Amino acid sequence: MLGKKKQILFSPLEQGKALKKAVSFVPKEIIEQIKNSKLRGCGGAGFPTGLKWELAYNAPGKQKYIICNADEGEPGTFKDRLLITDHAKKILEGMCLSGYAVGATEGIIYLRAEYRYLRPNLIKAIDEMTADSLLGKNILGKNFSFNVNIHLGAGAYVCGEETALLESLEGKRGEARNKPPFPTEKGYLKCPTVVNNVETLCYVPYIVINGPDWFKEFGTIESKGSKLFSISGDVKKPGVYELEMGTSVKEVLDLVQAENTKAVQVGGASGVCIAEKDFDKPLAFESLPPGGSIIVFNKSRDMLHILKNFMEFFVEESCGQCTPCRDGTFRLLEGVKLMEQGRCSIHYLKVLRDLAQTMQIASKCGLGQLAPNSFLSIVDNFKGEILARDRAPESVHA
Amino acid sequence: MKLESMNKQVTEEIQKVVEKYAGRREKLLQILEEINDVYGYLNEYVMKEVAKSLCIATSEVYGVATFYSFLNTTPKGKYIIRLCQTISCDLAGKKQIANALRNELGIEFGQTTSDGKFSLEFTNCIGMCNQGPAMLINDEVYYNLDPEKAVEIVKKYQ
Ligand SMILES: Cc1cc2nc3c(=O)[nH]c(=O)nc-3n(C[C@H](O)[C@H](O)[C@H](O)COP(=O)(O)O)c2cc1C
Numbered sequence: 001m002l003g004k005k006k007q008i009l010f011s012p013l014e015q016g017k018a019l020k021k022a023v024s025f026v027p028k029e030i031i032e033q034i035k036n037s038k039l040r041g042c043g044g045a046g047f048p049t050g051l052k053w054e055l056a057y058n059a060p061g062k063q064k065y066i067i068c069n070a071d072e073g074e075p076g077t078f079k080d081r082l083l084i085t086d087h088a089k090k091i092l093e094g095m096c097l098s099g100y101a102v103g104a105t106e107g108i109i110y111l112r113a114e115y116r117y118l119r120p121n122l123i124k125a126i127d128e129m130t131a132d133s134l135l136g137k138n139i140l141g142k143n144f145s146f147n148v149n150i151h152l153g154a155g156a157y158v159c160g161e162e163t164a165l166l167e168s169l170e171g172k173r174g175e176a177r178n179k180p181p182f183p184t185e186k187g188y189l190k191c192p193t194v195v196n197n198v199e200t201l202c203y204v205p206y207i208v209i210n211g212p213d214w215f216k217e218f219g220t221i222e223s224k225g226s227k228l229f230s231i232s233g234d235v236k237k238p239g240v241y242e243l244e245m246g247t248s249v250k251e252v253l254d255l256v257q258a259e260n261t262k263a264v265q266v267g268g269a270s271g272v273c274i275a276e277k278d279f280d281k282p283l284a285f286e287s288l289p290p291g292g293s294i295i296v297f298n299k300s301r302d303m304l305h306i307l308k309n310f311m312e313f314f315v316e317e318s319c320g321q322c323t324p325c326r327d328g329t330f331r332l333l334e335g336v337k338l339m340e341q342g343r344c345s346i347h348y349l350k351v352l353r354d355l356a357q358t359m360q361i362a363s364k365c366g367l368g369q370l371a372p373n374s375f376l377s378i379v380d381n382f383k384g385e386i387l388a389r390d391r392a393p394e395s396v397h398a
Numbered sequence: 399m400k401l402e403s404m405n406k407q408v409t410e411e412i413q414k415v416v417e418k419y420a421g422r423r424e425k426l427l428q429i430l431e432e433i434n435d436v437y438g439y440l441n442e443y444v445m446k447e448v449a450k451s452l453c454i455a456t457s458e459v460y461g462v463a464t465f466y467s468f469l470n471t472t473p474k475g476k477y478i479i480r481l482c483q484t485i486s487c488d489l490a491g492k493k494q495i496a497n498a499l500r501n502e503l504g505i506e507f508g509q510t511t512s513d514g515k516f517s518l519e520f521t522n523c524i525g526m527c528n529q530g531p532a533m534l535i536n537d538e539v540y541y542n543l544d545p546e547k548a549v550e551i552v553k554k555y556q
Pocket residue numbers: 040041042043044045046047049069070071072073074157158159160161162163195196197198200201365366367
């Protein structure tokens with residue numbers, strides 16, 4: 001078992017305690033606490049949450065919004081589904097605390113269409129908290145109101161990207177915006193907006209109750225506290241695990257009883273695929289950015305088949321707005337198919353690597369910037385396996 | 399419900415939905431989702447009517463309607479089966495499930511049965527990766543599938 005083990009989200013929380021405590025502070029003090037805790041976003045980018053709130057707090061605007069990103073679409077990620085199912089009130093209390101800190105009275109949960117069956121659960125939690133005066137008008141009898149609405153997505157991975165999400169919330173195509181301006185300055189309907197991941201928001205009540213120093217006791221220098229990991233693939237015990245930041249891949253593999261492991265995909269299709277030589281690396285922002293997803297591949301798996309699956313994903317999910325991503329994902333997939341048929345020259349692979357690097361720099365949003373990660377890491381780490389395959393026989397119809 | 403040749407009712411339905419959202423432009427996606435729920439898809443007439451009631455261009459409505467995979471612009475089956483094709487479900491045997499469903503329904507992915515009951519589609523990760531293979535049938539989620547189990551579930555809808 002693990003030597004280091006810290007459970008925050010999976011430990012009990014007295015509902016409303018954090019809010020009761022928070023309203024005895026001025027909003028600025030709550031922001032300071034979150035800043036001091038060094039909590040970082042769990043949606044992928046790891047942006048410091050307290051700083052994000054401060055930016056929204058300082059941005060001029062009468063109306064401000066708190067948005068909970070429940071679009072969870074990264075392949076291999078299901079931790080947010082679990083939180084929405086079993087810990088919905090923690091999310092809502094986190095949103096409400098964020099609203100109090102930033103000066104927002106409106107919250108929106110952007111729920112992916114694939115999770116529509118979870119909506120009744122969220123509505124029930126909202127109703128119960130409203131009845132308990134933890135949401136709605138004059139919360140806890142104070143001069144502070146916060147409403148939460150649910151907005152249903154309609155099936156588009158890119159809408160998890162925060163600016164595409166905002167476009168979608170405004171009833172448009174989910175095409176990412178240029179940044180700046182950042183959402184904290186001009187977000188939903190041009191108002192200052194905080195977009196936070198489901199999991200990020202769940203940590204907030206714990207930090208408000210126990211204080212930033214308590215949170216900082218766990219984790220590494222750059223990555224404090226714990227993190228939920230959705231673990232799937234070739235393991236005996238898949239599921240959602242809460243692990244202290246800095247846990248090594250090797251420790252995770254032992255925990256979930258993975259055998260004969262060849263490769264581990266950290267951070268979903270947008271993340272990187274590592275080979276055995278890197279299994280002792282810690283899952284932390286300063287080493288292997290933890291993302292939310294860990295997919296394990298054993299020695300029987302064909303890495304090219306896996307890479308093809310990822311590339312097909314990106315070709316389908318690219319919003320098509322900018323050329324490096326729209327054409328780049330298509331070309332990378334084409335290249336993988338060539339490799340599969342044993343028809344990709346070493347020279348052409350180099351051309352594809354250059355293209356992948358261009359995509360990382362020139363794509364407009366994270367989708368196109370991160371799509372090459374799995375391509376580059378699989379090509380680099382498993383070269384022997386995927387290069388110079390036997391030629392497939394020429395198809396009659398080709 | 400069929401959309402063709404009942405324009406008056408359709409117009410009234412659209413008006414009702416648009417009014418519910420107070421004619422706010424930013425509610426377009428919600429509006430289209432609700433109409434999609436009622437008729438199963440959105441045709442040109444619907445898009446024109448929605449555009450008119452929100453005072454925006456039809457192309458804007460069309461742009462949104464075609465962007466999202468849960469909005470349909472052609473008629474679909476009463477039940478849409480969406481089988482996850484992403485990596486964890488792939489490793490867990492989605493191909494066998496796909497084959498079983500194909501054989502059972504006698505259609506390919508992307509098609510609808512002739513009685514209008516089922517459409518068969520692939521979708522990307524639906525967040526059930528630890529219990530794959532997984533699929534959605536409309537708003538219900540099914541997981542830990544094997545070929546027989548998948549077919550049994552589909553039969554329940556028949
Ligand atoms: C293609 C793409 C998809 C994303 N999908 C999600 C998602 O499903 N959920 C999420 O919380 N963040 C997602 N993000 C990250 C968001 O853009 C944003 O950084 C995050 O919601 C901020 O919240 P946090 O600071 O609490 O992490 C995605 C980013 C990209 C580039």
